[in-house]
Structures are given as structure tokens and as C-alpha cells.
Amino acid sequence: MSTIKENRKALLISPELCIGCRGCQTACKSWNQLPGQKTINYGTMQNPPDLTPVSFNIIRYSEVPSDTNPVRWLFVSRRCMHCGDAGCMKICPAPGAIYRTKEGAVAYDKDKCIGCKLCVAGCPFDVPRYDAQGKISKCHLCYDRIADGLSPACAKTCPSGAIRFGDRDALIDSAKKAGYAKVYGEADLTGLGALYAFKDAPKIYGMNENPAIAESVIFWNTVLKPLAVIGLGGIVAGALLHYVTIGPHKDADEEVKKP
Amino acid sequence: MSEMVRKASVEEIINHWILAGSCILLIITGYGFLFKIEPMYALFGSNMTMKIVHNWTGVVFSASLFATLFNYLHEALTYDADDWAWIKMGGGYLSKKQTVAPPMGRFNTGQKLYYLVILLAGIVISASGFSIWLVQGNRSLTLASHLMHNMAFVLFVMAVPAHAYLGTLANPGLLRIMINGTVPLEVAKKRYPKWMKEIGKM
Numbered sequence: 001m002s003t004i005k006e007n008r009k010a011l012l013i014s015p016e017l018c019i020g021c022r023g024c025q026t027a028c029k030s031w032n033q034l035p036g037q038k039t040i041n042y043g044t045m046q047n048p049p050d051l052t053p054v055s056f057n058i059i060r061y062s063e064v065p066s067d068t069n070p071v072r073w074l075f076v077s078r079r080c081m082h083c084g085d086a087g088c089m090k091i092c093p094a095p096g097a098i099y100r101t102k103e104g105a106v107a108y109d110k111d112k113c114i115g116c117k118l119c120v121a122g123c124p125f126d127v128p129r130y131d132a133q134g135k136i137s138k139c140h141l142c143y144d145r146i147a148d149g150l151s152p153a154c155a156k157t158c159p160s161g162a163i164r165f166g167d168r169d170a171l172i173d174s175a176k177k178a179g180y181a182k183v184y185g186e187a188d189l190t191g192l193g194a195l196y197a198f199k200d201a202p203k204i205y206g207m208n209e210n211p212a213i214a215e216s217v218i219f220w221n222t223v224l225k226p227l228a229v230i231g232l233g234g235i236v237a238g239a240l241l242h243y244v245t246i247g248p249h250k251d252a253d254e255e256v257k258k259p
Numbered sequence: 260m261s262e263m264v265r266k267a268s269v270e271e272i273i274n275h276w277i278l279a280g281s282c283i284l285l286i287i288t289g290y291g292f293l294f295k296i297e298p299m300y301a302l303f304g305s306n307m308t309m310k311i312v313h314n315w316t317g318v319v320f321s322a323s324l325f326a327t328l329f330n331y332l333h334e335a336l337t338y339d340a341d342d343w344a345w346i347k348m349g350g351g352y353l354s355k356k357q358t359v360a361p362p363m364g365r366f367n368t369g370q371k372l373y374y375l376v377i378l379l380a381g382i383v384i385s386a387s388g389f390s391i392w393l394v395q396g397n398r399s400l401t402l403a404s405h406l407m408h409n410m411a412f413v414l415f416v417m418a419v420p421a422h423a424y425l426g427t428l429a430n431p432g433l434l435r436i437m438i439n440g441t442v443p444l445e446v447a448k449k450r451y452p453k454w455m456k457e458i459g460k461m
Contacts, residue, residue, distance in 0.1 A: 091405070093293070093295060094295065094300070094306045095300060096297070096306075097306065113306070114307050114309075114310040115307070115310070116310065116392075118391070118401065118405060120395075121398045121402050216402050216403070216406040217402065217405075220406060224409045224412075224413055228409075228416055232420065235420045235424075236420055239420065239424035239428070242424075242429065246354065247355065248428060248429050249430045
């Protein structure tokens, strides 16, 4: 299990402050030198429809029922959640392909990625995508900027304060002071690196109420992995013990004993 | 020189070596994946190379496993009262006392059961491996395949060393069958009396 680092950095996303300008999407593309994509208008503000290998973040747009207003629009920034206990890192078989930076970001090294796509299945949030070269592609919290004390491009460009970047603990404190009883991602998966200040139930914002790593992955990690070593060791030790105590099979003796 | 009996055909010997070699290479690289063993990846040159080696060795293993169907399946599915007696005495391996094993055919009960286990686990590990490799966009299928692949792996890393021990140290002389396929007639009469009768040597 990954340990929570001191001075862990995070993003605090407040959908109620978002004006849907999608400057974050543009800034992300600009900093990460990602090409534009041809999309179609399918009747919503949300564009592109989902995360892609060249769109590390999107504003998810949804219109939800409201008692007080004729309309209620929700703009939710969606990207890698930089989980404290990251399913992608757990299931990834390639050393150094997905790693945690000292700021707590879940970053990756495409040269070390083997393109097995297990991280896609291991992620509780359906985040990792694969680029044209078959390598992992997702938000890395601008690990190259935050290492130098800069904000990630999305937070830097956000004009309304809907995406804020800073020390994780301080962001949680400020959200609580601002009146949010519960901050989404405070404790899930040993704490997410993308926190959400939700006024309502997370599912209204399109988020999973209780995000968790798949049980099969946990079983594999806690039971099968040790068993693969204990099993082999046990058999080798057993064979050795058998050889020393009982010894090899001898046909000749058998014959002697035969009447 | 004493008379020799051919126990394994040239095709059987070659295929068994292919199966054994590919299986061991898959287990070694499998441990590399399982524990992200960096030096293991380095041995193959890069992360990507080891994955390619693992996947394509998997293709060789699957083909070799398929070929064994024609060598061992029929015998592995044939059992009689002697097999039950063999199981009850643990094949004579569990005691220092010399015990006379029930008469066996070309393969003993343990070998036949081992083959069936390897065949079934082999089908599971091959199918799940190809699923992880080639089928994309189905999260539950990938996770199920990942689980199956690893459960079969645990079985393999236990069954294969046991098989190797029984074929070498535990039974001196058996390795010869893997090399030139022959057994001295005298030994064969003791170990495989049913088979010897079948082919008219006894």
C-alpha cells in the first residue's frame, strides 16, 4: 500500500464555482503539447465526450433537476484522481512505468510502459487511456511543473477558482471552513489527489459514491502474490526434504523384496 | 548391452522439451511481472522486450500444449482399479519402506493426473493470457482474466517443480527418457508391466 507523503499536493475542484469555460482543457493541451481532436456537436457543452489519449482533463457537463431553479447545470472537472492507493500502480507489471512523485502525483514513464493496458482495468475511475503508440496517457498533475513549485496548467489558468492547487491538508481545511461538511476524496483509497467540494451527493456530479480497487485485484495482491512465492518455496523445500528423508525410488530393491 | 524399449517417440521428446522450455521461460518472466523485478526486465533488454518474449513464448507454449493432446490425453483418461490402489499408497513415494506399486501402464496414475491438471491449468492460463493481450475495452473480462491467469500461475509454480523433481532426483534414470526416449527392458518390465504386456514384451 502506498504511503501518504507529507506535504502531499492536491487539486480542490469546486463544481459550483466552475463557469464551464474549459480553459483548463486548453491550458492542459498547451502545456503538454497535445494536439486538438476533431469532434462533433452532439448537443452538449461536454467536448470531447470523454477523456482521450490527448485530452487529460475534461469538463463533464450535466443538467440535473433542481427545486429552486428552473435549470441546474453542473460542470465537473474530470481527470486522473491521483489516488493514495492507486489501482493502476498496483496492477501495473512494469517497474517504473507508473510511479508516485514526491508531491503525490501518479505520473508515468512511457518508455517503461509495456502497453499491457492492465492499468485501464485496475483504475476505479476509468481514467488511463492509450496513445497511438500503445502507451499509457493520462493526467500526471503536471509533475514537471509542480516539482518546480508551479501550479498545474489547469489550476493556473482557471479564472474562477473552481480548480485550486496546493497542499492537500490545507485544501481540505479551506473547503471545510467554506462550509463543505464532507470533501469527496478525503479518505477514499487512502485519500485522493483530486478533491471535490460537492454540495450534494457525489452521484449527482457523476462520481462513484464509494470508489474502491476491484476485489479481484486486492485478492491477487494480498493472497496470490505471496502464494506464488510460498508455493514454489514449499514445493522445493518439500522435494528436498523428501530426497533427504525418504530418498529416491529404487527399482532394484523392489525386485529383491518380490517373492 | 541390455535390450532397450522405446518409451517416448522423437516427436514426444521434442515437444516435451518445447513445452518444458517455454513453460520455464514463462514462469521466470511471470515472476518478473508479478513482482516488478527490475533486473529481470533488464536481462531481456527492456520492459517492452520482456513482454514480447512472454507473450510469444505463450504462443509457443499453447501450441505445444495442444500437441500433447495427441500424445498423452487418451492414456491420461484411462483408469482402472490399479490406479485407485496407486493413489492410496501415494505411488510408494511417501514411505522409506520398499513397497511394490500396483502394475502400471506406460504412465503411472500420478503422471496421468499431473497431465490432466497441467492441461486444464494450461488451457486457463493460455486463454486468460490471450484475453489480457488481445481483448481490449472490457474491464470485467480483463480483471477476470488477470485473476485466472494468476491463479493458474500459482498452480504451475507448484506443479512444475514437483514434476521436475519426480522426473530427475526422485527417480534416477528417468531423465534418459527425455533425452533419447528409451528405457532398459528390465526396468520397463518392473515399472510398466501392463504396457509391456500390451506390446508383447512380457
